[in-house]
Amino acid sequence: MPSQTSQPAFVLVRPQMGENIGAAARAMWNFGLDRMRIVAPRDGWPSPKAVAMASGAGRLLDEARLSPDVPDALADCSFVFATTARQRGLTKPVFSPEAAMKLAAEKIAAGEKVAVMFGPERAGLENEDVAKANAIISVPVNPAYGSLNLGQCVLLTAYEWQRQVGKIEHEVVEMGKADWATGVEIEKLSDHYEGRLDEAGFFFPPAKAPNMKVNLRNLWSRMALTNADVQMLHGIMRQMVRWKQRGDE
Amino acid sequence: MPSQTSQPAFVLVRPQMGENIGAAARAMWNFGLDRMRIVAPRDGWPSPKAVAMASGAGRLLDEARLSPDVPDALADCSFVFATTARQRGLTKPVFSPEAAMKLAAEKIAAGEKVAVMFGPERAGLENEDVAKANAIISVPVNPAYGSLNLGQCVLLTAYEWQRQVGKIEHEVVEMGKADWATGVEIEKLSDHYEGRLDEAGFFFPPAKAPNMKVNLRNLWSRMALTNADVQMLHGIMRQMVRWKQRGDE
Numbered sequence: 275m276p277s278q279t280s281q282p283a284f285v286l287v288r289p290q291m292g293e294n295i296g297a298a299a300r301a302m303w304n305f306g307l308d309r310m311r312i313v314a315p316r317d318g319w320p321s322p323k324a325v326a327m328a329s330g331a332g333r334l335l336d337e338a339r340l341s342p343d344v345p346d347a348l349a350d351c352s353f354v355f356a357t358t359a360r361q362r363g364l365t366k367p368v369f370s371p372e373a374a375m376k377l378a379a380e381k382i383a384a385g386e387k388v389a390v391m392f393g394p395e396r397a398g399l400e401n402e403d404v405a406k407a408n409a410i411i412s413v414p415v416n417p418a419y420g421s422l423n424l425g426q427c428v429l430l431t432a433y434e435w436q437r438q439v440g441k442i443e444h445e446v447v448e449m450g451k452a453d454w455a456t457g458v459e460i461e462k463l464s465d466h467y468e469g470r471l472d473e474a475g476f477f478f479p480p481a482k483a484p485n486m487k488v489n490l491r492n493l494w495s496r497m498a499l500t501n502a503d504v505q506m507l508h509g510i511m512r513q514m515v516r517w518k519q520r521g522d523e
Numbered sequence: 524m525p526s527q528t529s530q531p532a533f534v535l536v537r538p539q540m541g542e543n544i545g546a547a548a549r550a551m552w553n554f555g556l557d558r559m560r561i562v563a564p565r566d567g568w569p570s571p572k573a574v575a576m577a578s579g580a581g582r583l584l585d586e587a588r589l590s591p592d593v594p595d596a597l598a599d600c601s602f603v604f605a606t607t608a609r610q611r612g613l614t615k616p617v618f619s620p621e622a623a624m625k626l627a628a629e630k631i632a633a634g635e636k637v638a639v640m641f642g643p644e645r646a647g648l649e650n651e652d653v654a655k656a657n658a659i660i661s662v663p664v665n666p667a668y669g670s671l672n673l674g675q676c677v678l679l680t681a682y683e684w685q686r687q688v689g690k691i692e693h694e695v696v697e698m699g700k701a702d703w704a705t706g707v708e709i710e711k712l713s714d715h716y717e718g719r720l721d722e723a724g725f726f727f728p729p730a731k732a733p734n735m736k737v738n739l740r741n742l743w744s745r746m747a748l749t750n751a752d753v754q755m756l757h758g759i760m761r762q763m764v765r766w767k768q769r770g771d772e
Contacts, residue, residue, distance in 0.1 A: 497747070498746075514719075518763070
């Protein structure tokens with residue numbers, strides 16, 4: 275059984291080697307985290323290599339939630355961090371691991387569901403994955419040499435979580451109890467706009483369309499949208515389509 | 524050449540596997556540390572396995588100071604930390620990595636030479652080694668599961684050193700250099716949407732219209748929109764209107 279303590283979910287996106295999944299489990303459990311989610315592991319699941327490497331933290335693998343894609347993995351989350359090594363020119367707030375886990379702790383204390391995405395070993399998260407995040411975590415490594423692997427990135431983030439919750443349990447965290455939209459709701463909103471705008475010929479010229487779509491998804495995920503906001507944005511698009519369908523008036 | 528910045532020496536005491544020495548070098552150099560000392564490595568020195576694992580941080584191995592025993596490795600140090608996993612009932616101050624690296628930074632700034640000892644993979648430092656230290660560093664791991672390996676312990680300590688001396692430590696690292704929209708641009712965006720949605724019959728029933736308009740204006744102003752976002756949102760609305768004007772297709 276996962277522990278009862280509220281905590282962020284750590285989402286391994288398309289991890290390649292089972293050993294690294296096992297190492298990530300160990301890194302998490304060293305700091306009391308046991309909610310792992312795994313998106314489309316390259317070598318299939320379950321993974322004997324992951325189990326071998328996880329020694330003592332195998333429970334995390336047994337209980338890990340397997341998802342076919344990122345939207346499925348983030349469906350119930352209202353705030354998502356993406357860990358990236360490089361600057362990507364995306365207009366999302368960039369946090370140190372410390373600041374990120376502080377914010378995560380505050381949000382979790384206020385009842386939000388928080389996830390942290392970690393990319394595959396070689397290339398890290400795709401821009402498309404990062405577009406689904408609300409904010410970025412960047413570990414301030416030596417600019418002349420950034421060479422953190424997956425397990426190390428998980429370790430430092432888990433360590434910072436532990437540092438933050440060790441500290442803040444004495445503080446009273448109060449946040450406006452907004453009814454924040456979850457990942458699946460943002461995803462549906464993105465799909466709705468993308469689909470209709472595709473019909474309307476918005477993504478033009480075709481060569482630029484993929485990039486425009488990523489930018490639009492970034493826009494929705496970066497905004498702190500409430501459920502009411504999402505409903506209004508759906509309503510706007512539905513009404514524009516109805517208006518079109520009625521024809522000239 | 525080692526960097527000129529003052530920094531603690533990391534002393535690997537009787538490390539067993541070359542791979543772990545290489546991993547320690549990478550962990551150190553990720554956070555700008557390049558003074559490694561090695562005491563009596565089990566499998567001899569130099570170590571091809573260490574070199575293979577150190578990719579990009581091999582210089583640390585070339586420049587590492589090899590010592591036959593702990594006293595030789597610590598000969599020029601005025602303050603020594605020992606990293607240990609377990610409580611040992613030794614009457615020495617115990618520091619978190621954070622507090623230890625803060626103290627190390629203060630001592631180094633005052634001209635002292637500081638070293639941090641890391642024990643062999645399996646058993647950690649002997650009591651005899653710990654006896655040569657002035658203080659202990661203990662990573663606050665999950666009491667139910669302490670399973671940090673050598674490379675991870677080096678990584679967390681190096682990370683804390685970087686946090687203590689780095690410029691980008693306690694707060695949000697950087698808000699991606701965004702070109703934020705001004706109030707007047709948000710106002711124009713609000714007007715554009717309100718006008719077109721009025722035509723489209725979105726604000727219905729009339730009794731609720733004023734409130735709906737306020738909510739929509741609130742939505743735009745509450746979001747942290749960049750100029751690019753505002754342009755995209757204008758573009759979306761313009762395109763929906765064009766689509767309507769083209770009529771059924």
